[in-house]
Amino acid sequence: MRLFVAIELSDDMKKAAVQILHSLKQNGVKGNYTPVQNMHVTLCFIGEAADSKAVEEALSTVNYKPFKLGFTELGNFNDLLHIGTRGGQGVNNLANDIRKAFDAAGIDYDRKKFTPHITLVRKSSGKPGKIVIPNVDMMVKRVSLMRSDHVKGKMVYTEIYHI
Numbered sequence: 001m002r003l004f005v006a007i008e009l010s011d012d013m014k015k016a017a018v019q020i021l022h023s024l025k026q027n028g029v030k031g032n033y034t035p036v037q038n039m040h041v042t043l044c045f046i047g048e049a050a051d052s053k054a055v056e057e058a059l060s061t062v063n064y065k066p067f068k069l070g071f072t073e074l075g076n077f078n079d080l081l082h083i084g085t086r087g088g089q090g091v092n093n094l095a096n097d098i099r100k101a102f103d104a105a106g107i108d109y110d111r112k113k114f115t116p117h118i119t120l121v122r123k124s125s126g127k128p129g130k131i132v133i134p135n136v137d138m139m140v141k142r143v144s145l146m147r148s149d150h151v152k153g154k155m156v157y158t159e160i161y162h163i
Contacts, residue, residue, distance in 0.1 A: 070137030
C-alpha cells in the first residue's frame with residue numbers, strides 16, 4: 001500500500017481552495033486539477049509499505065500542540081502549481097518530529113526538503129494571472145496517515161490512522 005502523512009483541510013479551507021481553482025480555470029490555466037476532496041498538506045511521503053503498523057506505532061510517539069494553518073501565495077515546482085501554507089514553526093516542527101520518529105523506527109520515507117503546500121494543478125500550463133488568495137485558516141488538531149489507491153482511474157485517499 002502507498003502511504004503518506006498529511007493534514008487534511010477544513011471545510012472552510014476547501015471552499016477557499018475551490019475559489020482559487022475556479023479563478024485559475026477562468027484565467028485559462030490548463031492541467032490536471034486536484035479534486036478538492038484530495039487536497040491536503042503532505043507532512044511526509046512514505047511510499048509503498050507492506051504494512052502500516054510500524055508507521056502507526058512511530059506516529060503514536062509524536063506529540064504536537066495545535067497550530068493555525070493558512071494560505072500564502074501561489075507557487076510552482078516546475079509544472080506543478082500549488083498554494084503555499086503558513087503555519088509558523090508548528091507545521092515545520094511537526095514535519096521534523098514525524099521524520100525523527102520514522103528515523104528512530106527505521107521507516108524509509110522521501111527525504112526531500114519539506115515545503116508546506118497544497119497541490120492545485122499537475123502538468124499545468126498557462127499563466128495564473130492575478131489570483132485573490134482568500135484569507136482563511138484552520139486549527140490543526142489532527143494528523144492523518146493516508147493510504148493512496150487508484151480507483152477507476154482516479155486517486156482516492158483514505159485515512160487509516162490519526163494522531
